[in-house]
Amino acid sequence: MRNVSYNRRVVQSITPQQAQALISQGQLDIVDVREPREWSNGYVPGSRLVPLGELRQSPKAALQRDGVIFVCAAGVRSQAAAKLALENGLTNVYNLTGGTQSWVRAGLPLARD
Numbered sequence: 001m002r003n004v005s006y007n008r009r010v011v012q013s014i015t016p017q018q019a020q021a022l023i024s025q026g027q028l029d030i031v032d033v034r035e036p037r038e039w040s041n042g043y044v045p046g047s048r049l050v051p052l053g054e055l056r057q058s059p060k061a062a063l064q065r066d067g068v069i070f071v072c073a074a075g076v077r078s079q080a081a082a083k084l085a086l087e088n089g090l091t092n093v094y095n096l097t098g099g100t101q102s103w104v105r106a107g108l109p110l111a112r113d
Helices: 016-024 052-057 076-087 099-105
Strands: 002-006 009-014 029-032 068-071 093-096
Touching (some): 016 068, 016 093, 016 099, 052 076, 068 076, 076 093
Parallel strands (some): 009 093, 068 093
16 A cells, blocks of 8 residues: 555555455445446446536535545546545545546456446
């Protein structure tokens, strides 16, 4: 894990394998900040879609609990979302490094509707 600090609070950057281990414990919210057209091509199982623009407009409504893994396509938008979560009081915040691209490269499956 690589940590990025924002005002003494830390975004924990995690690999797909680390994310899968955390997800398997069932205690984290998985938030995908991509656009709906990207989501329709597949998403990390158990995640919910909250596009980054929507998250920016209403972070308190979109972030229902502490303990969140943010996901996007490559890890850039999810890092921005994680920073926003910290700025809004969350403390247990993760960013999936490399996003869904790294998830697939790691041989992990995407879910589809």
